[in-house]
Amino acid sequence: MLNFSLKRLASAIPTLFLLITFAFFLIRIAPGGPFDSERALPPEIEANLAAKYHLDEPLLFQYGRYIWQIVRLDFGPSFHYLDWSVNDLIIQGAPVSFTLGALALLLALMIGIPVGAWAALRQNRPADYSVMSIAMIGISVPNFVMAPLLILLFAIILGWLPAGGWEYTPSRMVLPVITLALPMIAYIARITRGSMIEVLHSSFIRTARAKGMPEKKVLISHALKPALLPVISYLGPAAAAILTGSVVVERIFTIPGVGSYFVQGALNRDYTLVMGVVILYGILIILFNFVVDLLYAWLDPRIRYDDAEVGP
Amino acid sequence: MLLRAVWFCLAFALAIVSPPGLAGGQTLHRGLGPEPDALDIHLAQSLSALNVLRDLHEGLVTFDARAELIPGIARAWTVSSDGRVWTFELDESARWSDGTPILAEHFVAGWQRALAPATGSPTVGLLDVVAGARERRTGQAGENAVGIRAIADHVLEVELVRPVPWLAELLTHPVTYPWPGEQALFSGPFKLDGRVPGSHIMLSANPRFRQADRIELQAVHWHVIEEPNVELSRYRAGQLHITETIPPGRLGWLRELFGDELRIAPYLGSFFLVFNHQRAPFADNLALRRALSLSIDRELLTERVLGAGEVPAWQLIPPGMPGWPAVDPGDPRSQAERVAEARQLYRQAGYSERRPLRVELRFNTSLAHRRMAAAVAAMWREHLGVQTRQVNEEWKVFVANRRQGRITQVVRGGWIADWRDAANFLQLFESDSPLNYSFWHDAEFDRLMASAREANGQERFDRLRAAEQRVLDQQVIIPLYYYVSRHLVHADVEGFEDNLMDIHLSRWLALR
Numbered sequence: 121m122l123n124f125s126l127k128r129l130a131s132a133i134p135t136l137f138l139l140i141t142f143a144f145f146l147i148r149i150a151p152g153g154p155f156d157s158e159r160a161l162p163p164e165i166e167a168n169l170a171a172k173y174h175l176d177e178p179l180l181f182q183y184g185r186y187i188w189q190i191v192r193l194d195f196g197p198s199f200h201y202l203d204w205s206v207n208d209l210i211i212q213g214a215p216v217s218f219t220l221g222a223l224a225l226l227l228a229l230m231i232g233i234p235v236g237a238w239a240a241l242r243q244n245r246p247a248d249y250s251v252m253s254i255a256m257i258g259i260s261v262p263n264f265v266m267a268p269l270l271i272l273l274f275a276i277i278l279g280w281l282p283a284g285g286w287e288y289t290p291s292r293m294v295l296p297v298i299t300l301a302l303p304m305i306a307y308i309a310r311i312t313r314g315s316m317i318e319v320l321h322s323s324f325i326r327t328a329r330a331k332g333m334p335e336k337k338v339l340i341s342h343a344l345k346p347a348l349l350p351v352i353s354y355l356g357p358a359a360a361a362i363l364t365g366s367v368v369v370e371r372i373f374t375i376p377g378v379g380s381y382f383v384q385g386a387l388n389r390d391y392t393l394v395m396g397v398v399i400l401y402g403i404l405i406i407l408f409n410f411v412v413d414l415l416y417a418w419l420d421p422r423i424r425y426d427d428a429e430v431g432p
Numbered sequence: 433m434l435l436r437a438v439w440f441c442l443a444f445a446l447a448i449v450s451p452p453g454l455a456g457g458q459t460l461h462r463g464l465g466p467e468p469d470a471l472d473i474h475l476a477q478s479l480s481a482l483n484v485l486r487d488l489h490e491g492l493v494t495f496d497a498r499a500e501l502i503p504g505i506a507r508a509w510t511v512s513s514d515g516r517v518w519t520f521e522l523d524e525s526a527r528w529s530d531g532t533p534i535l536a537e538h539f540v541a542g543w544q545r546a547l548a549p550a551t552g553s554p555t556v557g558l559l560d561v562v563a564g565a566r567e568r569r570t571g572q573a574g575e576n577a578v579g580i581r582a583i584a585d586h587v588l589e590v591e592l593v594r595p596v597p598w599l600a601e602l603l604t605h606p607v608t609y610p611w612p613g614e615q616a617l618f619s620g621p622f623k624l625d626g627r628v629p630g631s632h633i634m635l636s637a638n639p640r641f642r643q644a645d646r647i648e649l650q651a652v653h654w655h656v657i658e659e660p661n662v663e664l665s666r667y668r669a670g671q672l673h674i675t676e677t678i679p680p681g682r683l684g685w686l687r688e689l690f691g692d693e694l695r696i697a698p699y700l701g702s703f704f705l706v707f708n709h710q711r712a713p714f715a716d717n718l719a720l721r722r723a724l725s726l727s728i729d730r731e732l733l734t735e736r737v738l739g740a741g742e743v744p745a746w747q748l749i750p751p752g753m754p755g756w757p758a759v760d761p762g763d764p765r766s767q768a769e770r771v772a773e774a775r776q777l778y779r780q781a782g783y784s785e786r787r788p789l790r791v792e793l794r795f796n797t798s799l800a801h802r803r804m805a806a807a808v809a810a811m812w813r814e815h816l817g818v819q820t821r822q823v824n825e826e827w828k829v830f831v832a833n834r835r836q837g838r839i840t841q842v843v844r845g846g847w848i849a850d851w852r853d854a855a856n857f858l859q860l861f862e863s864d865s866p867l868n869y870s871f872w873h874d875a876e877f878d879r880l881m882a883s884a885r886e887a888n889g890q891e892r893f894d895r896l897r898a899a900e901q902r903v904l905d906q907q908v909i910i911p912l913y914y915y916v917s918r919h920l921v922h923a924d925v926e927g928f929e930d931n932l933m934d935i936h937l938s939r940w941l942a943l944r
Binding site for chain 2: 150151152153155156157158159160161162163164165168169171172173200201202203204208209212213268271272275276279282283284285286370371372373374375376377380381387388389
């Protein structure tokens with residue numbers, strides 16, 4: 121297991137390096153630069169700005185400079201938010217996005233898995249159909265529709281909750297967390313139901329039942345674990361995505377997370393900010409996929425990563 | 433079990449429900465628009481940054497509640513007989529937020545930092561009217577060449593390259609503010625308490641401000657909100673006192689909902705389409721340019737298509753500009769007569785229904801621009817048979833294309849006054865201006881602008897008006913409408929006065 125973990129982590133380095141390289145050159149291919157604005161600057165002032173941010177150097181030079189910075193964990197100054205460095209922006213924004221994402225994820229798991237399992241036990245009965253129809257709606261209503269509806273109801277009509285803005289208080293978190301969690305609840309419920317049905321038809325469940333094991337025990341200790349495998353593989357990338365923030369939810373609730381920096385950074389040609397967020401996202405994806413692999417081994421006795429453990 | 437969980441969640445929800453409301457006391461909550469690019473007086477460029485900086489700092493000259501000029505840190509000033517040397521007498525009671533006096537040398541330090549090439553100030557070009565400033569910022573001269581001097585602790589002298597009648601307006605801009613060095617000190621009515629990027633900026637009253645006794649607000653929170661619809665929601669939920677704008681196209685509904693809280697007022701800005709004069713088909717084709725302009729029904733466009741109070745425009749310079757008429761005289765003919773002339777000119781330019789003009793109309797992503805472009809294209813097609821391709825470009829692509837002028841034909845243009853002077857608009861069309869994306873180079877216009885620089889008073893206005901007329905006669909642009917300022921202002925807010933500059937310093941506001 122340790123061997124496998126070390127190998128996986130070592131292989132992450134070239135992956136990240138490729139990611140950085142691609143992103144670095146791609147964002148610079150995009151037309152327009154960080155200092156283009158409604159009011160074109162006189163050429164001498166543009167030259168001053170370019171020199172200040174080393175944009176006047178050859179591209180390969182800039183690339184080398186950037187890689188050297190990254191190695192020292194310095195993501196450079198933001199080209200658009202001049203008062204901040206990219207490190208500042210990520211350090212301020214990431215905890216907000218993480219908090220919201222983690223709460224949404226937790227809520228989604230707490231509701232999605234029981235609901236999915238429950239529907240599976242009532243397969244093709246009215247309860248199953250109604251739960252799955254609601255889940256389908258949850259998946260198909262985009263969050264840019266759901267969020268304003270929630271705001272209209274709870275903030276404007278009922279006046280119970282604020283319409284946006286951020287503090288670490290429950291009242292500010294409720295609506296964004298629900299908006300983020302709803303489609304995930306629906307996904308998780310559907311995936312759980314599907315795999316649960318499959319597992320319930322497999323022979324080891326039949327054996328367990330035949331041995332006279334109580335139904336509750338069959339479900340919880342034998343069926344649920346393998347049924348969660350597809351949920352886990354969905355969760356890897358989904359967790360990385362939700363923890364780095366959602367552009368839509370952040371904009372609608374005016375939440376200062378890192379999600380909107382993705383889009384703002386790209387639109388503003390804020391090269392360093394885009395790179396910072398891409399690297400953060402890349403690291404999280406790699407990390408969560410690794411965690412998913414470990415969880416797999418724990419959940420499914422057929423999967424083992426160390427050759428030595430494969431017995432005859 | 434499921435039911436129990438649901439009940440638990442509901443109970444939890446009820447426990448945290450707290451009607452937000454606007455916290456009591458004298459804390460004003462204002463919508464800001466996008467995150468400011470910088471709160472460094474020499475680096476800030478965006479409107480949102482300028483709004484916050486005007487609360488945090490003060491210049492030699494400042495604005496009253498109606499955005500008229502009043503003395504700021506300069507108590508009084510005199511101008512030499514040739515108009516080139518201005519001497520400012522500073523208010524001795526002016527203090528930084530730590531209590532140390534604000535001296536003439538702080539202004540000198542500020543301007544020198546702005547002009548130093550290493551600072552990379554994007555707005556430093558505004559100081560070009562100061563002797564030696566241009567040479568200094570391009571690195572051709574040292575600090576000593578710049579015409580700003582501290583004569584005494586509280587006397588500042590500024591030497592200009594030529595008489596500049598609007599200098600006082602310029603001195604309200606943050607790039608001209610005093611600078612205390614690399615420490616967070618504030619010269620204005622408020623000081624910075626805290627800031628969360630992408631969320632809000634917190635200001636509290638500065639007790640050391642020279643007129644601190646006249647400030648009623650204890651604190652101002654500027655909220656970063658990019659989407660007008662989101663800002664509206666937060667206003668409706670009672671979280672904002674003043675919004676930065678309103679969403680487009682919902683004027684009737686907003687008026688019904690908010691009545692007097694909706695404040696729409698003329699604003700010194702104009703919106704126009706710009707022809708590319710260095711490319712076919714518009715280069716040297718006045719008849720065609722006129723035809724396209726005449727065939728657009730501005731009333732229909734502003735009332736039915738844009739619908740946020742915009743005013744139809746036939747000129748470049750917005751009404752209300754000093755030296756300009758209070759209303760746009762417009763075009764006295766009916767739209768039908770204009771269209772008839774447009775058709776004639778269109779044929780004269782060599783186009784017809786069988787040989788229609790094919791043109792690209794370029795604009796950046798925005799709901800209002802998209803509606804404008806669709807309406808203009810429809811009017812051109814209906815009246816002239818022009819085939820228009822509407823090209824919607826992402827912001828940076830649009831700006832880069834417009835500036836290069838290699839592929840553009842007709843582009844969205846517009847200008848909002850930096851200060852109340854017509855030359856601020858007309859500079860867009862000077863041959864050597866980096867802002868000239870019409871690529872129209874006209875010796876007559878350049879001559880008029882140069883002669884206006886030499887003149888004063890009414891004579892100067894006459895020359896500037898002649899220059900504007902030249903732009904209109906040559907149909908360099910198609911003026912479409914004048915901007916309006918749009919805010920929702922809560923009934924509890926006192927002292928908010930509509931004005932042409934749309935500048936509302938928090939120091940004049942109070943909460944009932």
